[in-house]
Amino acid sequence: MSGGRQNIVYAVRSAFALAKPYFRSEERWLAFRLLSGALICALAIVGTSVLFTYWQRGLFNALEQKDWPAFLSLLLTWDISQEGVLTIGFAPLLVVYVLASIYGLYLRQRVQLSWRTWMTRELVGRYLNKRAYYLLELEDQETDNPDQRISEDVNLFTLESLEMGVGLFGTVVSMVSFVVLLWGLSDAVPLFGLAVPGSLVWIALLYAVAGTAITHFIGRRLVDLHFRQQRYEADFRAALMRLREHAEGVAFYRGEAREQQELAGVFENVWFNFLQIVNLTKRVTLSVTGLAQANLVIPLIVAAPAYFAGRIPLGGVFQTANALNKVVENLSWFVENYTKLASYSATIDRLQRFCAAVDRVQQTESHIEFSTVSRSDALTCRNLTLLRPGGDVLLDRASFDVQPGEWVLLRGRSGSGKTSLLKGIAGLWPYGDGQIAVPEGRHMFVPQRPYLPSGSLESLLKYPLYSQNIPSDDVVAVFSHLGLAHLLAFQDRPIVWLSTLSGGEVQRLAIARLVLQRPTLAFLDEVTSQLDPVLEQEAYSLMKERLKDSTVISVAHRTSLDRFHERSISLRDKQLMENPLPA
Structure with missing residues (x-):
């Protein structure tokens, strides 16, 4: 009782x-x-x-x-x-x-x-x-x-x-x-x-x-x-x-x-x-x-x-x-x-x-200290340590800089912590300590499996904002470049995109949203993993052309993408190491 x-x-x-x-x-x-x-x-x-x-x-x-x-x-x-x-x-x-x-x-x-x-x-x-x-x-x-x-x-x-x-x-x-x-x-x-x-x-x-x-x-x-x-x-x-x-x-x-x-x-x-x-x-x-x-x-x-x-x-x-x-x-x-x-x-x-x-x-406490710097200043990480939720160390006291407008390629074996590092810099990973300073402005994180909210194409391209002026000429040009021109017919119709499009179309549509919004800082986590080599090259060429003033950190495995980046960093044995890119 x-x-x-x-x-x-x-x-x-x-x-x-x-x-x-x-x-x-x-x-x-x-x-x-x-x-x-x-x-x-x-x-x-x-x-x-x-x-x-x-x-x-x-x-x-x-x-x-x-x-x-x-x-x-x-x-x-x-x-x-x-x-x-x-x-x-x-x-x-x-x-x-x-x-x-x-x-x-x-x-x-x-x-x-x-x-x-x-x-x-x-x-x-x-x-x-x-x-x-x-x-x-x-x-x-x-x-x-x-x-x-x-x-x-x-x-x-x-x-x-x-x-x-x-x-x-x-x-x-x-x-x-x-x-x-x-x-x-x-x-x-x-x-x-x-x-x-x-x-x-x-x-x-x-x-x-x-x-x-x-x-x-x-x-x-x-x-x-x-x-x-x-x-x-x-x-x-x-x-x-x-x-x-x-x-x-x-x-x-x-x-x-x-x-x-x-x-x-x-x-x-x-x-x-x-x-x-x-x-x-x-x-x-x-x-x-x-x-x-x-x-x-x-x-x-x-x-x-x-x-x-x-x-x-x-x-x-x-x-x-x-x-x-x-x-x-x-x-x-x-x-x-x-x-x-x-x-x-x-x-x-x-x-x-x-x-x-x-x-x-x-109430999860993060010991990572974030600060915002001018757009003309570099993204900096000092003594950055990242942990798994269970406490295992992914990255141990790493320090590095990314200059404004620089494209950095992040590599490493599967499960080494590359995505966690991107999330940590983006403020999405609370487990760790150290100092991170990021440039002010709009930041976007594009994962391997992007999220596309249901609704009209116009509202999707503005997500997560409601009011943003995106020129229609830019939309047509970007969609044509990415082979998505057939989606322009759904400009005002509500669509459940994730269940309607293929994996490759979802990734291309996420890339289109990225280049149309033109963020100051972009984190790309294998955003072209479901594209064929030709489409992948065209997608990166478009991003390189339209995001020339943006700072980009991308995770990718294919060496064919080296030419789009100025630097390459590898995550090995819980440490970051600079890798020279081929000329």
């Missing part, structure tokens, strides 16, 4: 920690107004539920006494008894109940929409801030499927928080109201022949506690199973997405049978875990349904002896039974919502872990 209490406390604390920023944000007053309206509607629903018990008592008393006028009044308007007691009729109570239910749901959904929008914007900002999205891929392999955390889990958290919160509020208010009512009705109903104050309340309490304990004992593993289910489902979706992204490669390899087998293996986790959820949910449902059906009979059994003894009328039996049933129902809220609570706890856990992982990687 200690572990169960700890899990509950952790879930509650985590839920408050996730919710607190929104309710302290600039949108808090709108949220409070909408939420207050939803809570008022919940109070109205509880009030009408209490009044329904009095209406029920009056209705059945009218039936017992064969009082047709009172019966009709209780259906349509209201009735005043001979003792002067006013009983609101069914029709007005129904109108209030329906309106409160409709607007309670509407206001709750408005809060959820506002909350989800704010929380999504906040999490996306944190995910992008300080390149957390990039660092998570480098050093945190446990935080899987961040897209699902931001999209699905935020939606589930805000939705279920409001459903659970407003529902629990209504349950507590309802329980207090009906306990007071039931305590007053207990005077006429003895317990085992004894006049026990609040006897009906104690019966309801014992019954609900027993049901809650049984249900929790049966379904305590549901939280963990729901957490795993979300992860396995996300893994299966990711596997299908990889198949779609690499459809051409699979087709060339005739790898359909292998892919089907591997997808079946991934789905087996989904199937087996869900089977456990199904079996456990069956047992929980058996408990919940059995208790719910018993609630319909036990109150009548408890109240019936007082009726047969003549201490209460027929209407009193139904009012007592209804009030007792409401108290048991309220006390059994945990039982009835057990499966939802398990799913909700898993959602909270996933979101909390994601937020903690983002905060952790944002």
Whole structure:
């Protein structure tokens, strides 16, 4: 039980920690107004539920006494008894109940929409801030499927928080109201022949506690199973997405049978875990349904002896039974919502872990000191040491300069750290120390597998900027030179470029964007690896022509590219060494 209490406390604390920023944000007053309206509607629903018990008592008393006028009044308007007691009729109570239910749901959904929008914007900002999205891929392999955390889990958290919160509020208010009512009705109903104050309340309490304990004992593993289910489902979706992204490669390899087998293996986790959820949910449902059906009979059994003894009328039996049933129902809220609570706890856990992982990687400290110098000054690195995320040394206390407008070729064996060096100079690799001074101006890093955002060709060429003047004549000339003239027809049409173009076309389009934007400093990481020798020469000739004022550091393996560079540096044994280029 200690572990169960700890899990509950952790879930509650985590839920408050996730919710607190929104309710302290600039949108808090709108949220409070909408939420207050939803809570008022919940109070109205509880009030009408209490009044329904009095209406029920009056209705059945009218039936017992064969009082047709009172019966009709209780259906349509209201009735005043001979003792002067006013009983609101069914029709007005129904109108209030329906309106409160409709607007309670509407206001709750408005809060959820506002909350989800704010929380999504906040999490996306944190995910992008300080390149957390990039660092998570480098050093945190446990935080899987961040897209699902931001999209699905935020939606589930805000939705279920409001459903659970407003529902629990209504349950507590309802329980207090009906306990007071039931305590007053207990005077006429003895317990085992004894006049026990609040006897009906104690019966309801014992019954609900027993049901809650049984249900929790049966379904305590549901939280963990729901957490795993979300992860396995996300893994299966990711596997299908990889198949779609690499459809051409699979087709060339005739790898359909292998892919089907591997997808079946991934789905087996989904199937087996869900089977456990199904079996456990069956047992929980058996408990919940059995208790719910018993609630319909036990109150009548408890109240019936007082009726047969003549201490209460027929209407009193139904009012007592209804009030007792409401108290048991309220006390059994945990039982009835057990499966939802398990799913909700898993959602909270996933979101909390994601937020903690983002905060952790944002605190990654780099001991590399960056500074900015004039465009006319050299790029300099002093005592630069680069490490792998695990701590292994890639580059040990290297120092070098790159003059303005100089083209430097960086070589080395695969895995020696060439790309990490480029990333380090570009400020994308935080693991290491030393000093780096880079010229001011625009810098661009073009990897071997470039990123092309979906959208129109014009927006792609300006990425990551929105407003940049790129002359159309330059676009036509560059595209013609790179053999991309056929793409000019898609100037204003939204295209998913990465899934539409071949690898070589993607690289050429990235080169076109580079030369059209003309950065001060460019880092090229095997940007022509998928081009044939002729196209590669033409691409470098174009870059050399149009980036003549830019400083360029490029990684490449082919010696045919030597002629485009003034210097060559090799990375060997964690050191940088100058290599003479052929004349």
